Amino acid sequence: MITLGKDEIAKYPFLxxxxxxxxxxxxxxxxxxxxxxxxxxLEKAFSRVQVSADGKIYKSDLIDGEASKDYVLEREVFxxxxxxxxxxxxxMNTLIKRFALAEARRAEKYLEKDLANITDxxxxxxxxxxxxxxxxxxxxxQDDDFIIPISNYLKHSVNFHEREWKLINRRVGNGFVYLxxxxxxRLIRKELSSYINSKIINAKTPSMIAGFEDxxxxxxSLSKKFVTYTVTTGEYPPCxxxxxxxxxxxxxxxxxxxxxxxxxxxxxxxxxxxxxxxxKNAPDYxxxxxxxxxxxxxxxxxxxxxxxxxxxxxxxxQNLCFAIPECDNIFNPLxxxxxxx
Amino acid sequence: xxxxxIKFLEDSFKKYYFDHFDLIHVPERTSEREFxxxxxxxxxxxxxxxxxxxxxxLLLMQNIPSDVYCSNAYYSFPNLPMNEKDWKEADLIFDxxxxxxxxxxxxxxxxxxxxxxxxxxxxxxxxxxxxSIKIETKSLPCKNCIEASKKEVFKLSNILIDDLxxxxxxxxxxxxxxxxxxxxxxxxxxxxxGSRERSDLVDYIxxxxxxxxxxxxxxxxxxxxxxxxxxxxxxxxxxxxxIFSSKSKRSKIISELISNGYSNFNKKxxxxxxxxxxxxxxxxxxxxxxxxxLPGSLNSKSGxxxxxxQDLQKFDPYxxxxxxxxxxxxxxxxxxxxxxxKSKKFGPFSDEIATVPTFAAVYMICKNLATxx
Numbered sequence: 001m002i003t004l005g006k007d008e009i010a011k012y013p014f015l016x017x018x019x020x021x022x023x024x025x026x027x028x029x030x031x032x033x034x035x036x037x038x039x040x041x042l043e044k045a046f047s048r049v050q051v052s053a054d055g056k057i058y059k060s061d062l063i064d065g066e067a068s069k070d071y072v073l074e075r076e077v078f079x080x081x082x083x084x085x086x087x088x089x090x091x092m093n094t095l096i097k098r099f100a101l102a103e104a105r106r107a108e109k110y111l112e113k114d115l116a117n118i119t120d121x122x123x124x125x126x127x128x129x130x131x132x133x134x135x136x137x138x139x140x141x142q143d144d145d146f147i148i149p150i151s152n153y154l155k156h157s158v159n160f161h162e163r164e165w166k167l168i169n170r171r172v173g174n175g176f177v178y179l180x181x182x183x184x185x186r187l188i189r190k191e192l193s194s195y196i197n198s199k200i201i202n203a204k205t206p207s208m209i210a211g212f213e214d215x216x217x218x219x220x221s222l223s224k225k226f227v228t229y230t231v232t233t234g235e236y237p238p239c240x241x242x243x244x245x246x247x248x249x250x251x252x253x254x255x256x257x258x259x260x261x262x263x264x265x266x267x268x269x270x271x272x273x274x275x276x277x278x279x280k281n282a283p284d285y286x287x288x289x290x291x292x293x294x295x296x297x298x299x300x301x302x303x304x305x306x307x308x309x310x311x312x313x314x315x316x317x318q319n320l321c322f323a324i325p326e327c328d329n330i331f332n333p334l335x336x337x338x339x340x341x
Numbered sequence: 342x343x344x345x346x347i348k349f350l351e352d353s354f355k356k357y358y359f360d361h362f363d364l365i366h367v368p369e370r371t372s373e374r375e376f377x378x379x380x381x382x383x384x385x386x387x388x389x390x391x392x393x394x395x396x397x398x399l400l401l402m403q404n405i406p407s408d409v410y411c412s413n414a415y416y417s418f419p420n421l422p423m424n425e426k427d428w429k430e431a432d433l434i435f436d437x438x439x440x441x442x443x444x445x446x447x448x449x450x451x452x453x454x455x456x457x458x459x460x461x462x463x464x465x466x467x468x469x470x471x472x473s474i475k476i477e478t479k480s481l482p483c484k485n486c487i488e489a490s491k492k493e494v495f496k497l498s499n500i501l502i503d504d505l506x507x508x509x510x511x512x513x514x515x516x517x518x519x520x521x522x523x524x525x526x527x528x529x530x531x532x533x534x535g536s537r538e539r540s541d542l543v544d545y546i547x548x549x550x551x552x553x554x555x556x557x558x559x560x561x562x563x564x565x566x567x568x569x570x571x572x573x574x575x576x577x578x579x580x581x582x583x584i585f586s587s588k589s590k591r592s593k594i595i596s597e598l599i600s601n602g603y604s605n606f607n608k609k610x611x612x613x614x615x616x617x618x619x620x621x622x623x624x625x626x627x628x629x630x631x632x633x634x635l636p637g638s639l640n641s642k643s644g645x646x647x648x649x650x651q652d653l654q655k656f657d658p659y660x661x662x663x664x665x666x667x668x669x670x671x672x673x674x675x676x677x678x679x680x681x682x683k684s685k686k687f688g689p690f691s692d693e694i695a696t697v698p699t700f701a702a703v704y705m706i707c708k709n710l711a712t713x714x
Contacts, residue, residue, distance in 0.1 A: 150505060151530040154538035167545040169555040173574030175506025175530060250474040256624055283456060283475045303422045316550070317540045317623045 010060075010073040011110040012130065013080035014103065014196045018203070021077060032082055033211025041075050045082035046215040052102030053095055053222055060106070088205040089216045092223040096200050097193075104193035108185045115139075115146070116181040134195055135188050140176075146184045147176040159190045161313070161331060237336035238322040239315055240264050250281040256310075256318045258282075260333070262297050263309040267334055272298055309334050345713045346706050347381045351405045353665050353703050354639055357646075358401040361664055364646065365637030367397050373415040373429065377632045378406035381641065387632055390420040407641035410632035413525070423630060430532040433539070434633055435546075436625040437493045438521035439486035450483045450678055454709055461675045461692075461710060479708045480520060481680040482659045490521050491653055497524060497619040500546055504575045505531065516658040518640025518647040523633065540627045548576065548618030551610045556580050558606040563599045583617050584609075644703035660684055665700035672702045674711040680704075 009016050022028070032038045048058045061072050080103070087096050114127035128139050137152045150172065157165045165187075171178040179187070208216070236244070243261040246253045253261070258279065265275045272294040279290050292301070299306035311332050315321040330336055342350075358365070368374060377387030378400070387410070391397050401409070412419065413434045417427035440447070453476040454461050455468035462469040468476055480486075494514055501507040507529045515523045531542065544550045553559070556577060557568035569577035571588055584598075585591040598606055625631065634640065634647050645662040663683050674690035674697075681687070687701050694714050697705075705711035 149530050151534055151538075154534060154541055158537040158541055163550055163552050164554065166550045167541050168548065168551045168576065171573075171575060171577065172504045172545070175504075254624075283477060285475075303424050305424060314537070314540055314627070317543055317627065319623075 006070065006073050008126065010076040012107055013077045014107070014199055015130070016077060016081075018081045018084065021081065025074065027078075029082075029085060029206060029209055032078070033209045038078075039211070041078040042082050042211070042215065044075060044079035045086055046218070048079050048083045049086055049095060049099055049219060050222065052099040053219075053226075055098065055102070057102050057106045057109075084200050084203055085206060085209070086212065086215055086219060087200055088203060089208060089212060090219045090223065091205070092220060094226045095219060095223045097197060100197035100200065101189075101193040103196050104189055107192060108189055112181050112185045115184060131184070131188060135191050137188065139184060142178075145171075145178040146181060147178055148184070150175055150177055153177040153187070156187045156191060161329070235337045237327060237330075237333045238324050239312075239320055239333055242322050243320070244278065247278055247281055250283065252283050254318075254320075257320050258293075259297070259307070260310055260315060260318075260320055262294055263307050264333055266294075266298050266306075267309050272300070342382055342706075342709070343712065349670070349713050350381060350407070350641075350644070350703060350706060353644070353699055354407070355402070355405045357639060357665055358398070358405070361637070361646075362394075362398050364648070364664070365394075365397065365401070365635070367391055367394055368411060368636075370415055373417070373419060375412040375414070375416060375419040375426070375632060376400075376635075377410045378404060379408045379641070380404060381407045388420050388422065407639075409635040409638040411635045412630070412632050414629055414631075428629065431629045433526035433529060433531050433534075433542075434625060434631070435497060435524040435526075435619075436517070436521065436622040437490050437497070437524070437620065438517070438519075438622060439483070439490045440480060440520060441622060442486070442489050442493070442620055444486060444489055446483055446485045447480065450486075450680070451478050451480045452677055452710065453478050461677060463677055477709070479710060481676075481678050481708070482682065486520055487658055491656075493620045494522050494524060494653060496617075497546060497621060500619060501526060504545075505529065507531075514650045514653050515636055516645075516648050516650055516656065516662050517634065518638075518645045518662060519642045522650070522653075523647065534629075536627050536629050539629065540623070543621065543623045543626050545576075546619050546621060546626075547623070548614045551576070551614075553603055553606045553610065556606075556610070557595075558598065558603060560603045563603075565595055565599070568595050568598075579617055580613075583613060642707055644700065644707050663700045663704075665703050667698045667700070669696050670699055670702045671696050671714045672705065672711045673714040674705055676705055676708075676710040 004012065004015060009021070027038070032042050051058045060076055083099065087099060111127050111130065114123040117123040117127075124141075131137050131139060135156070137148050137156070140147050150167070153170070154167065157167065163169060167177070240261060243253055243257050246257070247261075261278070262275055265278075266272075272291060275294055276287070276290050279285055295301045297307045309332060310318075312321060312323070312327070312330060315333070327336060371391060371393060374390070375387065376389040376391050376397075377385055378389075379385050389400070391400065400406075412431070414431035415429045417429065419426060448463075448465055451465065452461055452463055453465060453468070455471060455473055456475040456477060457473040458468060458471045460468050460470035465478070466476075467474050498509075498512055498514075501512060502509055507526050511527045511529060513525045513527070515525070517523050531539075534542070557564075559567065568591075569581040571581050571585070571591070572578060573581065581591070585594050598609075625633070636647050636649060639646055644665055645658065646664050648658075648662045650656040659682050672695055673692070674688070674695045675692045676688045676690045679686055679688045682701055682704060683698075685698075685701070687697060687705075690705075690711070702711065702713075706713070
């Protein structure tokens with residue numbers, strides 16, 4: 001467990017033991033609902049959630065991660081802890097997700113600053129330790145760069161869809177990836193946000209506290225605007241069209257292409273019997289084997305695992321992607337033609 | 342394949358396995374590996390666990406498999422169904438196959454066999470007799486293919502050593518037993534990577550997905566100082582050596598690149614990908630549950646052995662991987678292209694009876710270009 005100073009808890013409140021923190025400060029949750037002085041913290045908590053729901057980052061009262069008065073630091077931590085209480089009371093997962101992401105981005109700023117701190121070595125060390133403890137990334141400083149082992153890098157970078165995060169677009173040498181402080185911290189944004197998210201999800205939901213009803217109700221109505229509807233055009237994406245064309249021509253579609261086609265059509269609720277004839281023209285077609293394999297993919301035989309359609313990223317590597325503008329940066333062929341409304 | 346041919350192949354394979362136990366060993370950490378095998382004209386039997394060489398040799402003698410495989414992965418329970426095996430880690434593996442290199446020589450040493458009428462011909466897109474497009478392509482040994490594949494292996498090992506810090510002693514290269522090479526990397530930091538991570542590593546090794554910005558080219562206001570230097574590590578260094586060819590030309594070529602614009606630069610990156618990237622089979626490296634041909638075992642596509650290459654530069658697969666015996670056998674061969682095995686020339690045969698050594702007979706029968714007469 002990392003020991004944090006006062007200003008560090010304010011910067012990284014998700015590292016604190018919430019219940020313990022309140023106890024140490026001599027407060028109960030109920031006081032925040034009624035005590036006019038403490039209510040400021042509840043209001044701040046409400047705005048912290050509200051701002052995050054808008055996709056923005058809460059602007060804290062800290063200046064460069066520090067505050068002139070202790071009570072400002074405390075209020076920072078209280079508002080974070082109370083925001084979690086509010087979120088638990090609303091029970092809205094969309095709000096929790098947005099809050100976790102916004103808080104991750106807020107912490108990211110401080111981590112980046114601490115990491116690049118050349119005057120205070122201890123701040124840099126703390127940032128390195130937080131990243132190692134939470135995400136098992138061993139960062140070393142080398143000249144102006146931060147270097148991390150390739151295996152560490154890949155475990156996190158695969159969560160990004162932007163091309164600049166691909167290993168090929170990084171400086172690599174001697175088993176390390178070279179990053180700036182900004183990139184190092186950006187690398188863990190998703191994990192940081194899921195760390196905060198899971199901390200909130202796993203926190204106990206208190207029963208309603210007097211004085212909390214209003215903000216909770218407001219947040220519930222706020223979350224309703226995030227419900228989305230999708231419509232599907234039903235058209236096949238270019239990779240699937242291409243695979244079907246290859247088979248229709250009687251040309252050989254590699255195993256990976258057949259896997260993609262079958263899992264895609266199964267996911268679109270076609271039956272094994274409907275799919276099998278597509279493979280009839282393949283040079284090595286064997287009805288018995290095709291049906292066996294399709295049933296296997298559908299989870300009807302073997303271990304019962306239902307195989308899912310590969311991601312666009314994987315299909316690109318397998319030379320099976322023929323993206324067109326209509327693909328619109330989807331991550332999986334199954335998303336093709338689905339529009340959010 | 343008919344029974345007569347299967348019996349002949351099984352007898353030859355059995356003799357090989359009996360005489361050459363010294364070439365076939367279980368890999369390290371045997372009990373954590375999954376083994377599998379196939380018999381001629383039959384499906385795959387997998388999820389087998391073995392303790393030691395003795396058990397492996399017993400399996401070979403009892404089953405006379407056409408192909409034997411072993412996982413690159415390590416499991417707690419290798420003999421249980423896939424989702425109960427408890428995957429721990431996997432060696433990094435690479436497959437470099439001449440057929441994926443799209444070499445100009447391919448048509449000269451490939452034949453097709455029609456699945457409808459069995460006609461063998463040198464026509465490549467349809468059957469010359471019945472016009473069917475259901476044809477199988479068979480390739481025969483070619484020095485050029487092997488040399489080109491070796492080049493890809495050298496490119497790969499340079500990237501592994503320089504960029505990924507893999508210890509040279511932890512890289513092992515094998516001839517696959519047909520037309521390419523299998524490369525294993527042991528004990529690297531990459532052992533625990535999953536399939537998605539390996540997929541990105543594949544793109545790195547193949548030089549795919551590179552964006553112009555990485556190599557100094559910007560869409561707006563290009564800046565000369567961002568272009569890579571000769572001495573740089575990794576792809577930026579290799580890219581500059583390829584594009585600038587010498588330090589003295591660097592400045593002039595940067596000016597050209599900038600004046601040709603962003604999208605031309607992007608196209609250039611794609612064009613040089615196959616030249617400077619290593620042409621590995623992405624599916625093999627991405628697969629962390631694969632059972633991969635066991636070193637020392639025979640390849641049923643050729644009857645040649647998957648064998649360790651001590652000195653890749655000098656290695657000649659078509660003399661060094663052929664271990665089947667020299668006893669002659671009479672076959673009916675339909676192989677319109679000449680080929681060379683163990684420094685002897687065979688063919689061309691035009692649907693004729695021929696007496697050839699066992700290793701050559703097995704080779705043609707495995708390729709479906711001959712039958713026992």
